[in-house]
Amino acid sequence: MKLKGAEILIRMIKSQGVDTIFGYPGGAVIDIYDELNRHEDLNHILVRHEQGAVHAADAYARAKGTVGVALVTSGPGATNTVTGIASAHADSIPLVVFSGQVPTGLIGNDAFQEVDIVGITRPCTKHNYLVKKPEKLACIIKEAFHLARSGRPGPVLVDLPKDIMQAEIEFKEPSEISLKSYKPTYKPNKKQMGKVIELIKQAEKPIIFAGGGVILSKASEQVTRLSRMTNIPVTATLMGRGAFPGTDPLWLGMPGMHGTYRANMSIGHCDLMVAIGVRFDDRVTGRLDTFAQHAKIIQIDIDPTSIHKNVKVDCPIVGDCGYTLDVILDMLEKEPVEEIKKDHTEWLSQITEWKETTPLKYEQGDDVIKPQFVIEKLHQVTEGQAIVTTEVGQNQMWAAQYYHFDHPNHFITSGGLGVMGFGLPAAIGAKAACPDKLVIDIAGDGSIQMNIQELMTAIESKLDVKVVILNNQFLGMVRQWQEFFYEKNYSSTNMDQSPDFVKLAEAYGAKGYRCEDPSKVEATLIEGLDEPGVVIMEFMVAKEESVYPMVPAGGAITEMLLV
Amino acid sequence: MSINTYLLSILVDDEPGVLSRIAGLFSGRGFNIESLSVANTTEPDVSRITMVTRCEPDIIEQIKKQLHKLINVITVNDLTDKRYIQRQLSLIKVHAHPDKRAEILRIVDIFRSKVVDVGPAHFTIELSGDMEKHEAFISLLKPMGIIEIASTGAIALARENKH
Numbered sequence: 001m002k003l004k005g006a007e008i009l010i011r012m013i014k015s016q017g018v019d020t021i022f023g024y025p026g027g028a029v030i031d032i033y034d035e036l037n038r039h040e041d042l043n044h045i046l047v048r049h050e051q052g053a054v055h056a057a058d059a060y061a062r063a064k065g066t067v068g069v070a071l072v073t074s075g076p077g078a079t080n081t082v083t084g085i086a087s088a089h090a091d092s093i094p095l096v097v098f099s100g101q102v103p104t105g106l107i108g109n110d111a112f113q114e115v116d117i118v119g120i121t122r123p124c125t126k127h128n129y130l131v132k133k134p135e136k137l138a139c140i141i142k143e144a145f146h147l148a149r150s151g152r153p154g155p156v157l158v159d160l161p162k163d164i165m166q167a168e169i170e171f172k173e174p175s176e177i178s179l180k181s182y183k184p185t186y187k188p189n190k191k192q193m194g195k196v197i198e199l200i201k202q203a204e205k206p207i208i209f210a211g212g213g214v215i216l217s218k219a220s221e222q223v224t225r226l227s228r229m230t231n232i233p234v235t236a237t238l239m240g241r242g243a244f245p246g247t248d249p250l251w252l253g254m255p256g257m258h259g260t261y262r263a264n265m266s267i268g269h270c271d272l273m274v275a276i277g278v279r280f281d282d283r284v285t286g287r288l289d290t291f292a293q294h295a296k297i298i299q300i301d302i303d304p305t306s307i308h309k310n311v312k313v314d315c316p317i318v319g320d321c322g323y324t325l326d327v328i329l330d331m332l333e334k335e336p337v338e339e340i341k342k343d344h345t346e347w348l349s350q351i352t353e354w355k356e357t358t359p360l361k362y363e364q365g366d367d368v369i370k371p372q373f374v375i376e377k378l379h380q381v382t383e384g385q386a387i388v389t390t391e392v393g394q395n396q397m398w399a400a401q402y403y404h405f406d407h408p409n410h411f412i413t414s415g416g417l418g419v420m421g422f423g424l425p426a427a428i429g430a431k432a433a434c435p436d437k438l439v440i441d442i443a444g445d446g447s448i449q450m451n452i453q454e455l456m457t458a459i460e461s462k463l464d465v466k467v468v469i470l471n472n473q474f475l476g477m478v479r480q481w482q483e484f485f486y487e488k489n490y491s492s493t494n495m496d497q498s499p500d501f502v503k504l505a506e507a508y509g510a511k512g513y514r515c516e517d518p519s520k521v522e523a524t525l526i527e528g529l530d531e532p533g534v535v536i537m538e539f540m541v542a543k544e545e546s547v548y549p550m551v552p553a554g555g556a557i558t559e560m561l562l563v
Numbered sequence: 564m565s566i567n568t569y570l571l572s573i574l575v576d577d578e579p580g581v582l583s584r585i586a587g588l589f590s591g592r593g594f595n596i597e598s599l600s601v602a603n604t605t606e607p608d609v610s611r612i613t614m615v616t617r618c619e620p621d622i623i624e625q626i627k628k629q630l631h632k633l634i635n636v637i638t639v640n641d642l643t644d645k646r647y648i649q650r651q652l653s654l655i656k657v658h659a660h661p662d663k664r665a666e667i668l669r670i671v672d673i674f675r676s677k678v679v680d681v682g683p684a685h686f687t688i689e690l691s692g693d694m695e696k697h698e699a700f701i702s703l704l705k706p707m708g709i710i711e712i713a714s715t716g717a718i719a720l721a722r723e724n725k726h
Binding site: 181305308309 | 580628
């Protein structure tokens, strides 16, 4: 059967179980769009900027636990995806990005809208391809999806020259793919397992430290079981939120630069750390030589390069988090209960004391809204059930501190790369993945303006996302650093000039609210969330509120600046 | 921590862009490449890269793991602590004044190298051998006045068992 390249592409995408893609057309992909229009079972969401397409695909992948797909044209279409790809790479999110390319005969000739996107994205993709022969197309697409979703997931880019999309060739469903050396280790080394059980038995002050790998491996249930079975408290990184219920008594809160006091103190004082799917990012560890300095560390990760990279561990285990935990849980079940489930009375009461003496706190007066109050109310009003996306900065940290996530795949944030402008397109992607869920972007007045154009995408595609803007008229996180470390030299962080977000919402066809009164925060949230369609709720908040606790960059995480 | 020299033998897919992936990995992560040599193997679609790098012992572990993580890298063999045969080739152009010619030829003879080009005032010498041999040879020729050197990177293969 002879098919056009573009038709093979669409067929192969569908055969991977994809039903939604995010994209933007252009000259180099016009054949693909011509074909796409004939496939009603493949939903295309037209974004307003290619960066938005990739962030939306990223969040779609996370909310649904699948591979996200974006389609863009050559040249600027492709370069606009780079931030999104780099963010997905830092957070290990499975994506396949298809970019158009000039015809193979023109490659290297500085043709119109030509760019070496394979070269540009080499360091920020898990792998990438330039399809040079139409016969290879089907196989490469299959490989791309396999690479994106297997092992430690990540973004894969496939560059598609226009003549390859136009070529008519014999189509044969590719058989099994053969990647000579790519064989991720899912099953852990048995010998190490015995050591884990011994370490758990011996520990007096243990903690579990869960990361994004738990979410990716769909292992939050196992983490929760491990904690309950052994009575070990849990902390989880920004990327690992939802790996363990945020309302559980054994929950320590998030660790790191803006972590809770008890989480950071627990890391500083524990004698055993069971690290699962974490890569020990500098925002979590602070000064490395003081990080978990009294602890034996067990590290479970599917990526061998994550092990011993920043932190030396005592018991390294290469394997899939979920699979490894299943083995560990089975072994623990065979042990006498009293040996594995200890009261840890002293340890847990120490943690309670840290919690009680130094909780997360802020003071809400009558005049000015505190940003933390908005998030706390949002958690209450939504009963903690919403999918929350964030921008980056103070809004992200307050969301992480004051919204308590009980389920995985509910907190979607650009963790590793820290992309301002991530939250709105991400909310759109999450809503496309989970149309029945309430999806809220928690934003700042600065970051919401970085991809504000995606409001139109949400409205056109009827993806009814809600946006909460915490407007402090500053680029708040940088302002905070300037306050603490640069003698309040507020260089270029003052943002008292912003658009009227209510009018802006209306201009796009959304509904806008503004709230300046603490007593009306709850009512505004209830009304805004109930309102059908896309809604912006702008809260004028205290201008110079800072995120506490704070560990100065490079400091020990047990030495926090407190309110 | 001490800085050591490591010798890696890497089999990769013979595809455009593979060398750039490896070079990019080293530059992006601040690893150092001392020398690099790439050529085909008898297997179609497979090339061998022999690389010499200098770093601390825990960094070499990261380098090997990161290399292995590249999809186009098939195997990474660290030959450093194994039995291996290693060679590199140099062309060395040296000043050869009449009063030094005999001495240069004696050195050439001792090192079993050969003169491949002669002029009234220079020799060009071809030398093959391991890195130590090159260092020794060059240090002996230096006083004569080396004009220029072209060297390949090191290439190496693991030794097979004798029995």
